[in-house]
Amino acid sequence: MQDTKKDARSEQIEEAAYAVLAEKGFAGASMLSIAKRAKCSNETMYRWYGDKVGLFRALVTRNADRVASVLRQAAAQDRAPLDVLEEFGPLLLDTLLGERAVALNRAAAADASGTLGQTLAEAGRDTVQPLIVAVMERAIRQRAISGPAEAACDLYLSLLLGDWQIRRVVARVPVPSADMRAARAKRAIQGLRTLMPAT
Known part of the structure; x- marks a missing residue:
């Protein structure tokens, strides 16, 4: 993935993470729920961030x-x-x-x-x-x-x-x-x- 596309995708994921965090707190904010909000795969989430x-x-x-x-x-x-x-x-x-x-x-x-x-x-x-x-x-x-x-x-x-x-x-x-x-x-x-x- 090109750097500019990856940066834009990262921003979408991070926006989704903040939204889920505000709604569910840290304990309730799963990688899957953030991936769904960001419309990306769970595999991408784990590959980019680890956990x-x-x-x-x-x-x-x-x-x-x-x-x-x-x-x-x-x-x-x-x-x-x-x-x-x-x-x-x-x-x-x-x-x-x-x-x-x-x-x-x-x-x-x-x-x-x-x-x-x-x-x-x-x-x-x-x-x-x-x-x-x-x-x-x-x-x-x-x-x-x-x-x-x-x-x-x-x-x-x-x-x-x-x-x-x-x-x-x-x-x-x-x-x-x-x-x-x-x-x-x-x-x-x-x-x-x-x-x-x-x-």
Whole structure:
């Protein structure tokens, strides 16, 4: 299959996976039910993804890659670290607070086995957080803030996300607008500068 056709087919499968996940949760989302929704063969599903965990790992990895690529590109361009994070914040919020992430988080919370939660952590946060720490290390070296970098990363994520992610998962707030996400990202950087000032 040509790469463009395979990419389009993968997108159909992933759309179907999110739809089935939202309807049935992780436990009820079988490979067969997703294959039927995507109008593809069960054999294709197993050949491409291995199993259900592999499929959902692919979903999380695609989301994580979207935000991680921004940090990798910024590192290659050697841009001012806190400027990078201010631009990165709205994209991270868009990814974490969108309908797809909400569906994944709701399903992970309902999955008593913890399998989906572990997959979310490994393919998502464990991929992106070290890149944010690396940006913080650069900011500390450039004397934009003080360290340690891990604490700066934790503070930044707390200021950026607050309880928005939880409130989205429990359907208490709508998806924040682009303006709201940009304002939140700006405040997170201001808070980081205030609470961890360069010495």
